[in-house]
Every structure is written in C-alpha cells, then in structure tokens.
Amino acid sequence: MSDAFVRVDGLHRSFDVSRPWLERTLSGRPRETLKAVDGVSFAIRRGETFAIVGESGSGKSTLARMVVGLLTPTAGDVVIDGVSMTGRADRSRRKELRRRIQMIFQDPFASLDPRWRAGPIIAEPIRAFGLADAREADRQAADLLRRVGLDPADARKYPHEFSGGQRQRIAIARALAPKAEFLVCDEPTSALDVSVQAQILNLMRDLQDALGLTYLLISHNLAVVRHMATTIGVMYLGRLVEVGPARTLFAEPRHPYTRMLLDAVPDLAMTGRRRMAVLGDAPNPIDPPAGCAFHPRCSLATDRCRAQAPALRDGVACHLVD
Amino acid sequence: MTSGPVLSVRDLKVEFASRRGVLRALDGVSFDIGRGEVLGLVGESGAGKSLTGAAVIGLLEPPGRIVSGEVRLLGERIDALPERQMRAVRGRRIAMVFQDPLTSLNPLYTVGQQIEQTILAHLPVSRREARRRAIDLLKEVGIQGAERRADAYPHEFSGGMRQRVVLALALCAEPDLVIADEPTTALDVSVQAQIIALIRKLCLERGMAVMLITHDMGVIAETADRVAVMYAGRIVETGPVAALVGAPLHPYARGLMAAIPRLDGDRERLAQIPGAMPRLQDLPRGCAFCPRCPENFAHCHVERPELVTRGEHRVACFLYGDGLADRAGDDGAAPAPEMDGAPGEAVP
Numbered sequence: 242m243s244d245a246f247v248r249v250d251g252l253h254r255s256f257d258v259s260r261p262w263l264e265r266t267l268s269g270r271p272r273e274t275l276k277a278v279d280g281v282s283f284a285i286r287r288g289e290t291f292a293i294v295g296e297s298g299s300g301k302s303t304l305a306r307m308v309v310g311l312l313t314p315t316a317g318d319v320v321i322d323g324v325s326m327t328g329r330a331d332r333s334r335r336k337e338l339r340r341r342i343q344m345i346f347q348d349p350f351a352s353l354d355p356r357w358r359a360g361p362i363i364a365e366p367i368r369a370f371g372l373a374d375a376r377e378a379d380r381q382a383a384d385l386l387r388r389v390g391l392d393p394a395d396a397r398k399y400p401h402e403f404s405g406g407q408r409q410r411i412a413i414a415r416a417l418a419p420k421a422e423f424l425v426c427d428e429p430t431s432a433l434d435v436s437v438q439a440q441i442l443n444l445m446r447d448l449q450d451a452l453g454l455t456y457l458l459i460s461h462n463l464a465v466v467r468h469m470a471t472t473i474g475v476m477y478l479g480r481l482v483e484v485g486p487a488r489t490l491f492a493e494p495r496h497p498y499t500r501m502l503l504d505a506v507p508d509l510a511m512t513g514r515r516r517m518a519v520l521g522d523a524p525n526p527i528d529p530p531a532g533c534a535f536h537p538r539c540s541l542a543t544d545r546c547r548a549q550a551p552a553l554r555d556g557v558a559c560h561l562v563d
Numbered sequence: 564m565t566s567g568p569v570l571s572v573r574d575l576k577v578e579f580a581s582r583r584g585v586l587r588a589l590d591g592v593s594f595d596i597g598r599g600e601v602l603g604l605v606g607e608s609g610a611g612k613s614l615t616g617a618a619v620i621g622l623l624e625p626p627g628r629i630v631s632g633e634v635r636l637l638g639e640r641i642d643a644l645p646e647r648q649m650r651a652v653r654g655r656r657i658a659m660v661f662q663d664p665l666t667s668l669n670p671l672y673t674v675g676q677q678i679e680q681t682i683l684a685h686l687p688v689s690r691r692e693a694r695r696r697a698i699d700l701l702k703e704v705g706i707q708g709a710e711r712r713a714d715a716y717p718h719e720f721s722g723g724m725r726q727r728v729v730l731a732l733a734l735c736a737e738p739d740l741v742i743a744d745e746p747t748t749a750l751d752v753s754v755q756a757q758i759i760a761l762i763r764k765l766c767l768e769r770g771m772a773v774m775l776i777t778h779d780m781g782v783i784a785e786t787a788d789r790v791a792v793m794y795a796g797r798i799v800e801t802g803p804v805a806a807l808v809g810a811p812l813h814p815y816a817r818g819l820m821a822a823i824p825r826l827d828g829d830r831e832r833l834a835q836i837p838g839a840m841p842r843l844q845d846l847p848r849g850c851a852f853c854p855r856c857p858e859n860f861a862h863c864h865v866e867r868p869e870l871v872t873r874g875e876h877r878v879a880c881f882l883y884g885d886g887l888a889d890r891a892g893d894d895g896a897a898p899a900p901e902m903d904g905a906p907g908e909a910v911p
C-alpha cells in the first residue's frame with residue numbers, strides 16, 4: 242500500500258517466560274518462550290482509524306507498545322511516514338517522529354503523575370520537545386484543556402480531583418500537546434462507564450475530524466471498535482486472523498473466530514437470533530496448538546488445519562476460506 | 564415453601580457516618596425476586612449495586628449500616644439477625660459470586676476439597692457422599708473430566724473455569740438465592756457468553772432466585788427476567804427485561820441505552836450523557852439525575868420523584884406523572900411526601 246502512513250511489517254515479539262535457572266536445572270525443564278506477537282502486518286492510511294480487536298492475551302498491548310517504540314520487536318519493523326522505528330539509519334529522524342506519535346492507556350490514573358497539576362502535565366511535552374517556552378506552553382495547555390472539553394481553570398487541579406472520564410481527557414490533551422499526528426490508544430475507554438465512554442469516543446472523533454489525526458485503536462470491545470474504526474483487524478494468539486473494512490467485516494465475517502466472537506457478544510437488540518455456541522477457552526500461549534491456533538475451538542477444523550498454519554491471504558487466515 | 568418471593572427488599576436505606584456528616588448511599592431501595600427468576604441490578608459505578616448486595620447478605624463494611632427498611636428471605640426477616648445466625652444464612656441459604664473468582668477460592672486446597680468441605684459444613688452427608696456430590700456439581704457447571712479436575716488447585720484453572728468452580732461452590736448448600744456481583748466482568752466475551760448461559764440454566768433448573776449485579780446492559784439483556792436500573796443509591800426504573808431494554812422510560816435509562824455503541828450501527832455520534840454521577844456528598848436536592856438530564860424542568864430541581872407505574876414499568880421521573888398531569892398522563896401513585904430531607908443530604 243503506497244499511501245500508507247503507518248506500515249507494520251512482519252512484527253514478532255517473544256518473551257522469555259522460563260522458570261528461574263535453578264528450578265529449571267533441578268526439574269530438567271527447558272527454556273520457554275511465549276510468542277506474544279507472531280508475524281503481524283498491516284498498513285494505516287493517514288486520517289484513518291485502524292482498530293485491533295481480540296480477547297485478553299491475544300497480543301494487542303504488546304503490538305501497540307512496539308508500534309509506538311516502547312518495546313523492541315524480536316523481528317519485523319514499523320515504518321511511520323517513511324521512517325523506520327527500528328533501523329539504525331533513521332535514528333535522527335526517529336527523534337522527531339517520537340513527537341508525532343503518542344499513546345493513550347486504559348488507566349488514566351496510572352498514566353498521570355499524581356503530584357503534578359493538570360496544566361504542567363499537559364505543558365511538559367511541549368517544553369520537552371522544545372516547541373515553546375514555558376509561558377507559551379502554559380497558554381497552549383489552557384487551549385488544549387478547552388479543546389478536550391475541560392475548563393482552562395482546571396489546569397490548577399491535581400489528577401485525583403478529576404473523575405475517570407476527565408482524567409482520560411487530560412491524557413488526551415497531553416498526547417496532543419506536542420502536536421501529535423498519530424495516537425495509539427490502548428483500551429482508552431475500558432475503565433469507564435458507558436455514559437462516559439460515549440463522551441470520550443465522541444471527543445476522539447471530533448479531534449480526528451478537526452486535526453486530521455490517525456488512530457490505532459486497541460480494544461476488546463467489538464461494538465466500540467465497530468463504532469470507531471474504518472478498518473478492523475481481529476487478533477487471536479498473536480496473529481491477525483482477519484482484516485477488513487469496518488463496514489463489512491462484522492456484517493460478513495469470514496474467519497470462524499470472528500464469527501464466534503460476534504456470536505458471543507450479548508444481543509442488546511434482543512432479536513433472539515440463533516447463535517453459534519462458544520466452545521472452550523483460549524489455549525495457553527506458551528504452548529499454542531499446532532497448525533491453525535484456533536483449530537481446537539473451531540467446528541469446521543480439518544486435518545489440514547491441525548497441521549498447517551494458514552497465512553493471512555486476502556484479509557483472512559483460514560484454510561476453508563478461499 | 565411459601566409461595567411469595569424468595570427475596571423481598573423494602574425501603575432499604577444504608578448510611579455511612581463520615582467526618583463530613585452522614586452519607587446516604589442507598590435510599591429507599593425496594594424489589595422482589597421470585598423462584599427461578601433473575602433480577603438484573605444495573606447501573607454505572609457508584610450507583611449502589613454492590614452495596615445493595617452487601618446489605619442483603621449482611622456484609623456491609625462499617626461504618627456502613629442499614630438505618631431502615633426490611634430484607635426478607637422466604638418471608639423471614641434477615642436484616643437484623645445476630646451475626647452468628649446471619650453467617651448460617653449466608654453459607655446455607657444465600658450464596659455469593661464475585662467478579663474475581665480467586666476471592667472465593669482457597670489457593671491451598673484442591674477445588675474438590677473445597678466443595679466437599681462446604682457440603683459437609685452445611686448438609687448432613689457422609690464424606691463419600693460429599694465427594695460424589697462435589698463431582699456432580701463440577702459436571703453440572705460444565706467442567707470437563709470432573710473426576711480428574713476435582714484434584715486440581717484453583718491456579719490450574721483458567722479464569723472462566725474458575726468462575727464455574729465458584730458457581731459449583733455456590734450451589735453446594737442448595738441456596739434459595741444467589742447474589743452474583745459482576746460475575747462476568749473480568750472475563751473475555753467468549754467466556755462471558757458461556758457463564759451467562761450457565762447462570763440462566765442453573766437458575767431455571769434449580770428454581771433459585773438470582774440477583775445479578777452488573778454495569779453491562781448486554782449481560783442484562785441476555786440473562787435477566789426483570790431489571791432494576793440504579794442511579795445514585797435509588798432504583799429509577801424497573802420492569803421486565805424486554806420492556807426495559809427495548810423501550811426504557813427514565814431519561815437516565817434511555818441515555819444509557821443510547822450511549823452504548825452497537826455492532827450494527829452506523830451512527831456518526833453516540834448519544835452522550837453529560838457529566839458524571841454525583842458523589843454522595845454532593846447529591847442534588849431534587850432528582851439526582853437532574854443536572855445531567857436533557858429533559859429536566861423546574862420541578863425536578865426541588866422535589867425527588869418516587870417510582871410510579873407506567874404500563875409494565877415502574878419509573879421515578881416527573882415526566883411520568885404524579886400531579887404534573889399537563890406533562891404526562893398519570894396512572895401511578897400519589898407522590899410520597901418527603902419528611903426526612905433530600906437524599907444523602909449531610910445530617911450533622
């Protein structure tokens with residue numbers, strides 16, 4: 242995709258989850274590695290919201306942290322606006338890139354320093370990136386507070402004086418402060434009540450429209466993802482099993498896992514539609530099933546599924562979809 | 564057995580004494596749950612759902628205390644029992660399931676041992692019979708290979724399987740009532756679907772009453788027979804699930820439904836409710852939802868609405884009658900005069 246703003250290329254990340262050396266030696270256990278992200282590729286166009294959805298442990302946060310450069314990939318690369326996040330050659334351009342990529346986390350309380358007031362929290366990145374002097378940074382912080390729906394007078398308050406939704410607004414203002422263009426949002430509304438979630442999702446959309454932001458949105462909530470995304474990727478045990486436009490992906494799911502997930506979502510419309518029963522639990526990622534990792538839970542699995550992992554082809558990784 | 568409700572809660576009020584005065588966290592909560600019925604208690608965090616569960620089961624943490632109202636289990640009052648008797652009610656007749664299954668499980672014993680011990684503590688059966696029943700219960704909650712898995716420890720189970728074990732533990736003493744506080748909130752959606760189906764099945768097959776506490780309207784839609792929506796320590800609307808989820812009346816319940824993103828929806832914006840639920844120390848004088856309500860009018864600021872009947876619903880909102888006949892036709896009760904001040908108002 243030539244018009245990609247963000248390109249994620251064959252990303253892998255393993256973690257060493259071995260027992261301590263002594264225990265291993267005594268029990269004769271081998272080293273163990275966990276493949277949290279196992280070969281993920283996708284591209285995001287400028288101004289788009291690309292969402293990753295999947296159940297816990299599927300590797301979403303690990304992927305997000307690699308995309309913003311908080312975690313080094315075991316293999317693969319992330320290229321943002323032509324600059325590689327890993328290649329040596331791009332080191333100097335990468336520093337400038339860091340300013341343009343920011344991350345928002347699930348728990349805004351943990352990500353805001355409780356000893357700082359809201360104003361300095363937001364102004365800090367402006368100064369740190371040398372974008373303005375202290376006074377101008379404070380002025381911009383006041384503007385940003387207004388922009389995210391707070392009062393400039395809130396600059397003097399500490400994080401604990403805000404509600405959860407207001408704290409998330411502050412986290413968004415801080416992310417925008419260095420004139421970020423690409424926001425990676427990891428479960429940004431998962432800790433919020435639905436009435437507040439709606440406020441934050443609407444705000445994220447408004448900001449995107451006004452500032453031309455590009456989002457990578459990570460969520461376990463299919464409806465949130467459906468509401469926000471232009472493109473959706475479904476992750477299962479470290480891999481993308483299906484990718485497609487938000488409009489069609491959930492209306493015509495092709496991968497059996499996508500179908501199972503959709504059938505598991507409570508039916509708020511209470512249509513009483515018949516749904517596929519959900520089978521079993523997600524397997525242990527340290528010892529994933531051979532072949533297609535979904536095969537033990539898949540009612541359609543064949544011998545080929547048990548032996549050979551399907552590649553993501555034409556937006557879906559399943560042997561039975563052609 | 565009596566033919567009345569399994570659980571009957573009437574005008575329950577719970578207060579916390581604090582340095583800044585008395586905070587009223589539950590203010591006049593009333594509901595019934597019948598045999599084989601799931602009542603969904605839904606609302607956003609801080610609404611008072613868990614507190615309602617804790618008050619029913621006698622587990623309010625001091626300084627929280629029931630200041631008035633009644634809790635009846637099969638007709639018998641249990642809100643003022645001595646702790647020793649209450650403990651017997653808790654283990655035997657009311658079981659509790661929490662969000663985190665590990666709070667209900669002892670890591671040092673196998674799940675089989677824990678279930679056996681609980682059975683032996685409550686029922687006059689032999690050790691061998693307890694073992695047999697434990698395995699039957701594990702089968703009933705859908706644990707594959709129950710004979711073998713009974714000898715495994717809690718940490719050897721996945722989150723969803725642990726919650727199944729907790730349900731088995733809850734069933735040991737054949738309780739009349741199960742209170743499940745956010746039982747699927749920590750689970751993935753695929754596992755949640757399984758646990759929801761299991762709770763429904765157990766409730767129907769065993770004829771238990773279930774009080775299902777959740778913040779998730781989706782879980783309510785799938786599980787509950789009747790729903791009570793809570794806001795700021797009060798029930799603001801109740802009704803059969805289809806009526807409540809399909810056509811809520813209270814502006815808060817309507818706002819809540821409209822704020823939920825939909826899988827099929829192509830809406831540009833979600834309806835949003837401005838602001839957040841008030842803290843107990845700054846509850847408004849009239850309707851607690853008034854500051855966030857798009858439909859509030861002068862009267863809402865001064866008086867607190869009581870529940871009135873509207874078709875299948877009971878709703879506490881002045882849009883639905885009680886003297887304001889020019890705004891909405893009334894078929895409900897007359898407003899109860901408030902003698903004891905506004906809800907949650909600090910009383911020195």
Ligand SMILES: Nc1ncnc2c1ncn2[C@@H]1O[C@H](COP(=O)(O)OP(=O)(O)O)[C@@H](O)[C@H]1O
Pocket residue numbers: 256257258275276277295296297298299300301302303304526
């Ligand atoms: N630092 C780490 N060390 C070991 N394992 C990890 C680490 N971070 C994540 N994992 C494992 O990687 C897998 C994916 O985790 P994560 O990316 O957090 O998933 P998600 O965000 O989709 O829930 C999980 O099995 C998790 O336990």
Ligand SMILES: Nc1ncnc2c1ncn2[C@@H]1O[C@H](COP(=O)(O)OP(=O)(O)O)[C@@H](O)[C@H]1O
Pocket residue numbers: 579586588606607608609610611612613614615624625626627842843
């Ligand atoms: N120990 C306590 N002291 C003072 N207030 C409390 C205490 N415990 C709970 N509350 C208050 O009671 C209200 C209801 O809490 P809770 O029942 O836990 O809400 P929910 O379960 O609906 O999220 C909240 O406003 C909470 O702050």
Ligand code: SF4
Pocket residue numbers: 813814815850851852853854856857858859860863868879880881882
């Ligand atoms: S009583 Fe008034 S303020 Fe309260 S919900 Fe009804 S219309 Fe809104």
Ligand SMILES: [Mg+2]
Pocket residue numbers: 301302303
């Ligand atoms: Mg995560």
Ligand SMILES: [Mg+2]
Pocket residue numbers: 612613614
């Ligand atoms: Mg609670």
